Amino acid sequence: MANPSPSKIPSPDSPVSGTFNPANKRADIDTVEKAVLDAVAAFGYPDASRFAMRIALEESMVNAFLHGHRGLPEDTTIEVKFQVTKDDVTVQITDQGPGFNPTSVPNPTDDENLELPSGRGLMLIQAYMSEVRHELDGRRIVMVYKRPSEGG
Amino acid sequence: MPASESRLKVKRDGSIIEVQFRDRNILDEANIQQIGEEIKGIIEAEAKPKLLINFTDVDHLSSAALGTLITINNRVRAIAGQLRLSNIDPQIYQVFVITKLNKIFEIHENADKARASFK
Numbered sequence: 001m002a003n004p005s006p007s008k009i010p011s012p013d014s015p016v017s018g019t020f021n022p023a024n025k026r027a028d029i030d031t032v033e034k035a036v037l038d039a040v041a042a043f044g045y046p047d048a049s050r051f052a053m054r055i056a057l058e059e060s061m062v063n064a065f066l067h068g069h070r071g072l073p074e075d076t077t078i079e080v081k082f083q084v085t086k087d088d089v090t091v092q093i094t095d096q097g098p099g100f101n102p103t104s105v106p107n108p109t110d111d112e113n114l115e116l117p118s119g120r121g122l123m124l125i126q127a128y129m130s131e132v133r134h135e136l137d138g139r140r141i142v143m144v145y146k147r148p149s150e151g152g
Numbered sequence: 153m154p155a156s157e158s159r160l161k162v163k164r165d166g167s168i169i170e171v172q173f174r175d176r177n178i179l180d181e182a183n184i185q186q187i188g189e190e191i192k193g194i195i196e197a198e199a200k201p202k203l204l205i206n207f208t209d210v211d212h213l214s215s216a217a218l219g220t221l222i223t224i225n226n227r228v229r230a231i232a233g234q235l236r237l238s239n240i241d242p243q244i245y246q247v248f249v250i251t252k253l254n255k256i257f258e259i260h261e262n263a264d265k266a267r268a269s270f271k
Contacts, residue, residue, distance in 0.1 A: 054212055062181070062216065114255070
């Protein structure tokens with residue numbers, strides 16, 4: 001995997017960014033999460049922001065591997081690009097699958113779906129992120145998290 | 153990871169079986185599957201299980217883990233057992249609220265209150 005350089009001391013003028021190509025292995029996923037969360041911490045985001053980013057990263061990568069890459073070889077990688085600034089965090093995840101129609105995902109909180117064991121990942125991403133976009137026919141998700149205002 | 157290494161701490165208090173997790177982060181697909189299998193084994197060994205899942209020291213939970221909890225809940229109910237959850241971190245509790253799973257699970261602030269709630 002490419003190694004970004006989140007160890008640089010950040011300042012308001014120097015965003016921390018990086019690109020990874022993880023496979024569906026815990027060590028790869030953990031490496032991506034650590035890089036982004038370390039950068040988020042370095043910019044002094046609150047603990048709740050780290051929790052939100054962790055959820056979004058975990059759910060989006062798992063979705064890409066389990067749903068996006070269904071039927072593809074197990075070692076097929078996704079691409080994760082991130083940028084952290086003092087104001088926001090942007091993560092773009094692109095898989096190599098056939099894509100999907102995000103509007104076709106049933107609402108997991110509808111009464112008839114409440115007891116289904118799957119279908120909550122995308123909903124959690126949308127709940128915790130400030131903006132979520134799907135591009136490339138659903139093969140790419142772009143997530144933007146805006147820093148909460150002080151005291152908020 | 154050897155399959156024999158349990159991901160749970162299990163203790164029995166009268167008829168109540170209390171389960172805690174060894175992991176702070178319940179995210180990994182293989183771990184979640186193993187947790188599901190271990191709890192299934194515990195449930196199936198009982199006639200009407202009274203199961204308390206205590207989330208103390210758990211920092212993160214993925215939607216896959218929520219799915220396993222729902223499966224466990226369905227299994228417990230199918231054999232007239234009872235399931236309680238307790239000691240859920242406020243940030244994780246928010247995940248239950250967002251997904252409306254706080255409506256499905258009986259969640260208590262701490263293990264004592266959860267134990268006292270079994271019928």
